[in-house]
Amino acid sequence: MFQIKELLLTGQLMPGEQLSLRSTAEALGVSMMPVREAVYQLVADQALEVAPNRSVRVPLMTAAQLKEITDIRLQIEGYAVEQAAQHATPALIDTLSSLNAQLAREMDAPGSDKSAVVLINKELHFSVYEAARMPLLVKIIESLWLRIGPVLNYDLRAGSERTKNKIAVGHHEKMIASLEQRNGQRAKKALHADIESAFKHILSKQFS
Structure with a gap:
């Protein structure tokens, strides 16, 4: 989860940007399982959200x-x-x-x-x-x-x-x-x- 958190903390992801779990796993050189677990922990923390089409994205902010x-x-x-x-x-x-x-x-x-x-x-x-x-x-x-x-x-x-x-x-x-x-x-x-x-x-x- 550390690498994905760093992407958010350091502004390497934009509001509304979608995350492909497969592409993220490939970029980090890990399997899908830890990426999926990390992403859904960040969803629980409201740092990411699941869109209506089930994709995962960075939340927009009001x-x-x-x-x-x-x-x-x-x-x-x-x-x-x-x-x-x-x-x-x-x-x-x-x-x-x-x-x-x-x-x-x-x-x-x-x-x-x-x-x-x-x-x-x-x-x-x-x-x-x-x-x-x-x-x-x-x-x-x-x-x-x-x-x-x-x-x-x-x-x-x-x-x-x-x-x-x-x-x-x-x-x-x-x-x-x-x-x-x-x-x-x-x-x-x-x-x-x-x-x-x-x-x-x-x-x-x-x-x-």
Whole structure:
């Protein structure tokens, strides 16, 4: 199930995209049985859904669902960042700074495929959340990202104005600087600005 979860978490699947169990099994180099079990566990978790024709697909998201998930993320991920600030080490700051620099370079890279941007953004965020040293909290955040990961394509992968202007990079810089100072409140404020600006952009572009 890990590989399919990663496809969702890192935005490699789009809302509404159908999954062929056979093609997925072939791509992962495994038999149909574990893929089928993984997919139906993700259906139970509402990260995937069974369409009327019995195909499996990534759920579409309504504006109301996007707002609800965003409100929950602000609370839970904000708390994780506050906790991470208490444990921020020079090694963590170096890792986050390196990932943010990679993110900026990928945003500048030519071409319309920005899949690496979504991947690096997820790695940066979860590096912070894991620094909170609260594994159960990270699992809760992961469950939210299983739903929000595909939607982040609308913000990052599509080469939006936010990507061109590196808005997320700027918010990350403020968060990293605050973590380095072990200032949890300011780090949370920077994270909130990042999440809220992405929410507003997606809402205006996909649900207007």
